[in-house]
Amino acid sequence: MPFSPSPTRTGPPAARHKSPALRPVNASRAAIGIAIVLVAQLMLTLDSTIVNVALPRIGADLGFSPSSLSWVLNAYTLAFGGLLLLGGRLGDTFGRLRVFEIGLAVFTVSSLFGGLAQSPATLVMARAAQGIGAALAAPGVLALVTTSARDDAGKNRALALFSAVGVGGGTLGLVLGGLVTEFGSWRWTMFINVPIGIGVLALARRFVTETPRNPGRFDFVGAIAATGAAVAVVWSLIGAPDKGWTSLQTIGGLGVGAVLGAVLAVTERRVTHPLLRPNLLRCRRRLGGLTIVTLVFGSQISTFFLVVQYVQQVLHFSPLEAGLAFLPMTVGIFALSRVTPRLVGRFGQTPLLMLGTLGLTGSFAWLSNVGTSSSYFPAVFGSLLLNGIAAGLTFMPAASLVVGGVKPEHAGSASGLLQTTQQLGGAIGLAVVVSVYAAGAVPGAFVPGAHAAFLTTAAFALLAFIVTVLAVRPSRHKAAQSA
Structure with a gap:
């Protein structure tokens, strides 16, 4: 879904010399278009976490059983993760803007139905429909980021914004979820998507140019x-x-x-015309980037799960306070997104990935020391701030390894591959960490199982550091081969 400038006027050389005056207008149009689709990406990311802190009230209001309540989260994850590759290829084949709009429309309508749900089955079906819409829309956003930039520096800046929205949006979702649950109703965790989705759909065609269709059998x-x-x-x-x-x-x-x-x-x-081009998986550095994304995303999602429970069950935070507890992580991620592109341009991906994964390992090890007598300052605040800074150093370089060097016509497939890896990483990490937590848990007490669970997330991040050292060697040439 790349952006194209308004058609330049033809004429004599003297007139064409004035063309630079048109560039700010074209640049502004492209910037507005990028902002619009990143707002959509933020909404899709928020929805993976915004209902977390509202789950107890959702269960009480609609009569969910304890075993079925998790499907409010799982239905979205299952549909989103399962259809991302398909969504990316559909965008490459039929036009990214068209598929993006269809997906966003499905997501917006299903959000409305989710907010109006009066039974567990209705809400779970609405969440699954949200996941389908998100899987159609999300790959087009990243494809735009990778194809609209005119040079590597611009691509790095765009990737940093996308990574900040993708990772920081998850923590921001916890804040917003706590806010609307505390002062309103859990239903607003669904309704909040409706005006945003309508606004993006109304503006997208004005500032985003449709991409050419790629002919051939699907x-x-x-x-x-x-x-x-x-x-x-x-x-x-x-x-x-x-x-x-x-x-x-x-x-x-x-x-x-x-x-x-x-x-x-x-x-x-x-x-x-394959759904997933084999060439995308023949580059060692791209495979290394995908592995790092899997490990780091798994550890981050698990941290959300553990810290939300710790601050609510042990520190007795309200839903709003639990969401606000993640602000240090959010601030760290968004602050580093401003400088990471310049750091990548100067030092390359590998040093930043090494520093970032080690920082993540340290933050999880720090969290493993929390106990019943710990306080938010400094035990949780300090570790989450370190986590946000380290994540800001990690995700953008890892994403650039995956999508770097991909031809524009295959950007949707690469985007779908990256985001599928994120979702699979989250599912793997959460499954492993919850199992470790359950093995050491004591009924009625959160802390005993949490120590081993946080150390498991640290092990994921440490493995990501090892992969960086072994598979993502320092290099001055292109991070990935063209695919």
């Missing part, structure tokens, strides 16, 4: 295999903490995912 077999594999893996991981890692559901689901993944791999080598 890869239906690859689409079915990729979607089925992602859904099977995410579904298995979601249920693993409750059903057990050796249960038929977990092993069977992961097995189905593996079989469908193998079908996808064979199919993509044979079709002319």
Whole structure:
């Protein structure tokens, strides 16, 4: 969904010499367009966390059973993570703006129905529909970021903004969720999307230019295999903490995912227009970036889960206070997004990734020391501030490794691949950490299981550091081969 300037006027050389005067207008149009789609991305990201702190009130209001309440979160994650690859390829094939608008419309309408829900089944279905809409819209946003920039410096700045919105938006969702739950109703965690979605849909066509369609047969077999594999893996991981890692559901689901993944791999080598180009996975540095994203995103999502419970159950924070507790992380991420592009341009991705993953490891180890006698200052505040700074140093360089060097016509597929990896990483990390937490938990007490759980998130971040050292070596040349 790249932005194109308004058509330049043709004429004699003297007239064309005045063309620089037109550039600020074109640049302003592009900047407004980027801001519009990033607002949409922020909304999609908020929705993955905004309902977290409202879950107790949702359960009490609609009569959810304790075992079924988690599906308010899982339905969104399952649909979003399962369909991202498909959404990215649809944008490449049929036009990113068109698919973005369809996805955003689905997301907005389903948000309205979710806010009006009067039963658990209605809300869960609305959340699944939100996930479908988000999966169609989100890849187009990142594709825009990677194709609209005219040089590497511009691409780095755009990627930094996207990363800040993607990661910082999750923490901001907790703040907004606590705010609307405390002073209003949990239903506003759904309704808040409606005016934003309508506003973006009304403005997008004015400032965003549609991309050309890529001709050729659509890869239906690859689409079915990729979607089925992602859904099977995410579904298995979601249920693993409750059903057990050796249960038929977990092993069977992961097995189905593996079989469908193998079908996808064979199919993509044979079709002319694959859903996922094999070339995207032949670059060592891109694979390293995807692995880092998986590990770091898994540890971050797990931290949200653990810290929200700690500040509410042990420190007795209200929903609003629990959301505000994450402000240090949010501030750290957004502050570093301003300087990370320049740092990448000067030092490259590898030093920043090493420093960032080590910082994340330290922040999680710091959190593992919290106890019943700990206070928010400095135990939680300091560790979350360090986490935000380290995350700001990590996500943009990792994302640039994944999408760097990709041809514009395949940017949607690369975007879908990156965001699918994020969702799978979140599902893997949360499943592992919840299982570790449950193994050490004591009924009625949060802290005993939390120590090992936070150390597990630290282990994820440390593995990301090791991957950086082994797979993402310092280099002056392009971060990734063209695909």
